[in-house]
Amino acid sequence: MPSIAPNHIWLLLISVTLLGTGMSCSNRANDRELVDYNFDVRPILSDKCFKCHGPDANQRKADLRLDTEEGAYAALKDDASQFVIVPGEPNQSALYHRITTTDSLDIMPPPEANLALSEGEIELLKKWIEQGAEYKPHWAFIPPEMPDRPEVELADWPQNDIDYYVLKKMESQGLSPNSEADKAHLLKRLAFDLTGLPPDLELQEKYLADDSEGAYEKVVDELLASPHYGEKLALHWLDVARYADSHGYQDDGLRTMWPWRDWVIHAFNSNYPYDQFLTWQLAGDLIPDKSKETLLATGFNRNHKITQEGGVIDEEYRIEYVTDRTNTFGKAFLGLTFECAKCHDHKYDPISQKNYYETFAFFDQVPEKGLVGTIDASFADPPNMEITNEDVAGILDFINKQDSAKLEVMVMQDSTGIRATQILDRGLYDAKTDTVTPNMPLAIMPFDTAVFPANRLGLARWMLAEEQPLTARVFVNRIWQELFGRGIVKTSGDFGMQGNLPTNLPLLDYLAIDFRENGWDIKRLIKQIVMSATYRQSAEVPQEKLEKDPENVYLARAPRLRLPAENVRDLVLASSGLLNDDIGGPSVKTYQPDGIWESASSGRGILTNYIQDHDKDLYRRGMYQFIKRTVPPPVMLMFDASNRDQCEVRRMRTNTPLQALVMLNDPHVLEASRVLAEKLFGEAGDIDAKIEKAFQLIICRPPGAEEFAVLQGHFKEESQYFAEHPDAAEKFLRTGEFPRATVENVTALAALMQVVHTIYNLEEAIVKT
Template sequence: MRCNLAFFTFVFALLNLALSNTFLMAQAESSQQVKFFEEKIRPLLARHCYECHGDKKQKSGLRVDSIDALIKGGDSGQAVVPGKPGESLLLAAVNYDGLEMPPKEKLSSEEIDHLATWIRSGAPWPQSNLTPAQNLTLRFTESQKNFWAFQPIQIPRIPNSNSPWVTNAIDQFVLQKLNAHDLSPAQIANPEKLLRRLYFDLTGLAPSSDTVTDFIADPSEEHYRSIVDSLLASPQYGERWARFWLDLVRYAESDGYNSDSYRSGAWHYRDYVIKAFQNDKPYDQFIQEQLAGDELAPQNLEAQIATGYLRHWIYEYNQRDAKSQWAIILNDITDVTGDTFLGMGMSCARCHDHKFDPILQEDYFRLQAFFSPLLPINRIINAPAEKIAEYQQKLLIWEEATKDVRQQIDEMQASQKKSSRHAQYSKFPLDVRPFLFKSPAERSPYEQQLAYLADLQVDAQITKIKWEDHFKDDKKAQWEELTAKLKEFDKLKPLALEVLPTITDVGANPPETFIQDTDELVQPGILSIIDPSDTLIQQNVGAPTTGRRTALAHWITNKKNPLTSRVMVNRIWQHYFGEGIVATPSDFGILGSRPTHPELLDYLASELTSNKWSIKHIHRLILHSSTYRQSAMNPMGEKARGIDFDNVLLWRANVRRLDAEQIRDSLLAASGELDRKSLGPPVEASKPRRSIYLKVIRNQPNELLMAFDGTDNILSTPERMTTTTPNQALLVLNNDWIVERANKLAANTEPDDASPKTLDAAVSHLHLHLFGRPVQDTELATAHKFLTKNTSLSANWQDYCHVLLCSNEFFYLD
């Protein structure tokens, strides 16, 4: 008995061990299957199939987002037969055997093998604990998740070099790359070329002759840095660098399209940008004020003006489809915000998930949801508080004195205004018309937005009524009597104060945001590749707005956001070197260029955020570097061109043509006519103000600026083309305006006589004035020969001045 008990104990132990091993093996197999499904199958289905066969759409009656749905199948039959890949229609479809899924592009052979392996193993479908937000990330590939632009900014280790050429960390990074390709940098440019480059880059204007002479005499490091500081402190710096930002936000002072109506007060935004750069407003604050200045600082006039960023869209007065027009406006704001602040082209994700970048269609409308409550307003009075008070007091006196006569005029106009308004409302689509007849209090938030667009058109038509022609006989006599009586009080009426185009929200309760052409509601959120969860909106109790734009502004300027600071320092670099470290400054996506110096880009980005988002700090880093100060000539030029033809590695300075505004401003400065007054209302092109102050009418671009690749102010322009055309040469030779500048220059500099000494002095002064360098002996000889021809000295001098203004040296920096 004792023996039998021992035997059974031994057998039981063996059985227990076998069962335990079987359980552990099954558990290991289950764990491997879960891992395989979560890493290979669920992302594959999400990426390629959910869009047409998920919870939103079920083409051909098929869903693929659960095993039950796959086994049930669709119109063609059972999609998956567990354990039997040969009988599973899903596998036949991805092999393009009768059916073809996905229809646009066949899966890779590896992906098809993964599906077959999964079905063969019984098609296990583990329960997912992922949140809906986390499920979004399943639609991204590993390469998309690991893409450089979405990785946190890393403060890199600065390379160590004892080269005397090195001035700061920028040079260390550049030199490391050059050495890796057996290249050496160019020496520092000669003083006159460096000074001219510095002045044009920072101010858009040439240095004075005295400044050139002084710097040639003392090109020391201390003198150079003092010039950098003085230029960064000059008003011309703000005017120059604001121009780049205005290109990005497609700034204009008119509506565009057919009517192209003038936008009174829009210029205050331009002045805001100039002052922001001039005063080195922290870049994070600069962004926040433009997106949500009205929410963040409702009593701050400058912050209110900043929201003019959200008013640069195009508006068509002849477009009656208010719903479509409002959608176009929101799309435009969404696109420009993605381009400008994030360097990500969002527009491709408006109709579908982006084909290359990890930007989902949901992401596009999650971003747009931050702007969906917008309501344009023109109600902020741009004047000091005491002036506003004085205006309101005078207006009250006028209103009281004219109360009776204005009431009679209103009564005469009321019937016609009402019938005209109703007639105009009847021209709008049937789905818009009903709420136009509602009172403002009865309209939903979305209806208020559409009514705003409609009333722009209706009010414009009502103001065109010619009342003196409308009334007849006794009514006309009464109208003339009343208007004459009202005019008697004009001396009491104060001049109207200017209102500004700004923005608010339609109220504290936002309209709903739906994915285009669907009934799928989305909440505000950022790019899912960075954070797939909905953004937490903190709304101030009693505030008239939603707080959504404040939340967006805080996310964009969060130091953990890997895009914002990289994008901005890259833009600054671009305007110094002709091309950014990322050559596609508004496309940091997969189809964009890769950074040529990724560590340098992250170094500059971290320098921006760690130095209180100071733009001028980045300017100084770049301008103090030997990389910026290089000559355009490098002794190893032939070898370097063979290795790096496009100068991506920065072995020399790039020769650059002046841009359109620099050309026009330089012509005025050369002729002595440039009015350097800063800020203020726009002027006509005939005025000698800097180009940034010219009136910007979208349908009437300036001929000279457009000839030299100026912007159309319709689309965001991150970089301008630099063309060389026969038309440009013909323009500078024959354009009346340019010839006038040459003649004015000649009148200011003409020598008193044709004696060799007098001509030498005049020609020397002219070359120093126009080219920022001393004249050469060969140039003096050529000038003498030209100026002493058998015609008048005045005529020859005018032609000589014109020729120099048309020269490459005047138009180019090296």
């Protein structure tokens, strides 16, 4: 990569505010009289006891269960006169004696487990037993009920129902909300959240000049109607669906699934209700009115890795594909770690190994093989569908097909009775034991075959049943996470017993029920959230709030969040005018250091060598960058993008020096700096006006007086440097493939490019506040 020209550049290194690990429970027992099993007791038992006394029968010690009421109230196996727990009587409860004894042979957890109960936890368990030791189903398996809107002290603050639930929790912690963000910051936040792009100057000027009461709602509606809205929503779903442009494993050959990505963007832009979005992806090949579009949607289930290496055992890899579909289903739609039950009963959640393979059975009737064709096969692995030019002109008109070449994608198909699904001993493909039929864990909701057909369509209908406790909660939590950086349940992929408890269960249940009762309308859900006073708060961090709530769990301020990896690129391209904003189409290969693919290649196939694209393809949005699973785009990985190996519902958010080095040296950032400087030089106005406009395009607000003075001084310093080093100026301006503009004053142009580059390297450039 080109390096930054030697000079006196000042910059603020990227320093994203990173919130650390979360509190497992927001409602501690010392905040109230009554001890709650789900919020106070079960987290202790799950962390310290369930490994040996939980759902996994193979690991259970002393035939004692603490995860069920029956087990906890039972007599001890070796002394029928003693009981594990006697409700109301801790001194008569064997559990209490074992956690308070000083005898190293009797104490629980045993010393060799490297687990220990704190004095506070012991006191909490004692208090719970005194109060009757009431067991409850896990909170996530209890169907949500619409909570009453709470009374709040700051009654004039809420803008909609969401704010009452947030404010009630805030006030219970002695917190009060921030004031509303200024219009410039709010517009930038909104534009990136709804489109993944910065607001252009026209939108900024229009919104800032609109003093009408409905100005904010008008800009919300405008951004929701943008075709880029579908791209922003799709970006998260591509992580969930483990979308990539190659098959994975060692050979990692070419895969064509981008038409499915085009469908996802189309589905969000068309505001397909979530029940339809879910059903088509799980079972679009089975619905009564199926079409080529519904069939294409089922590509969701075929985005898993596929081997193309000779000598593999066919059945072993076929089992891997079904396993991937099962695990992805559990995490994507139910927010549960089904994968933990593949080899044994789940150690924490009520998902047995039998349950796992009963779920597996829904995805096990696909007529597929572990290995099909060769690494450079010109067809998609069956089952597949061909997309013709007639399709693109008709029912699939949302697909951005740019040539007449044959186009095939992998989809789903069931062949009833093609095989029996059997439990695999320890998860081994060739250790088949008992036969099972499609079913779901009873603890979540019974799967009544009189109501739900025993196939993927029945599974989708089961997911959408009114009494289903997870489907709506999981999805609204993910949308909340996308907007606030953290879900109401922080562990958005684990609503099970080892996951974090919801920080505001009434809010989560309100959102889930309201979402379902209003037609699973995704745009309506998002509009509700961004219209709330909660969302519109300033991101300023008063010291008092930082001390009381360092992770901003109670949302007494807006979060400061670095943009997703793809949107960092989008900001640079859009603000400079380089962005090719075509929607959909094949993935592209942009600037990348030499030799990265080659060093990780098996030496076979057309993806052995990295062949960069050119012209307008170089400037496509970040979501369209070609993802080779074994060697994902390095810049994207530095900013915490998914490598798409498996379903991922929450990205990490790190802060490393490598990110600052990318912003300093990445060819696209340098090229964008040059191109924007050239454009500004071609416009009327003095150098001050050009600097101010560059700042407004990138930071999305006017510069303050002090900021502007620093940038003016920086321009003068760089002008002097480049006047003394004309060769350095010429070299600096040779960045990137975009054609250079003719500018006579090369010294001033290079200095302005350096100023623009500095603005891109400000923390605020890639952070929404």
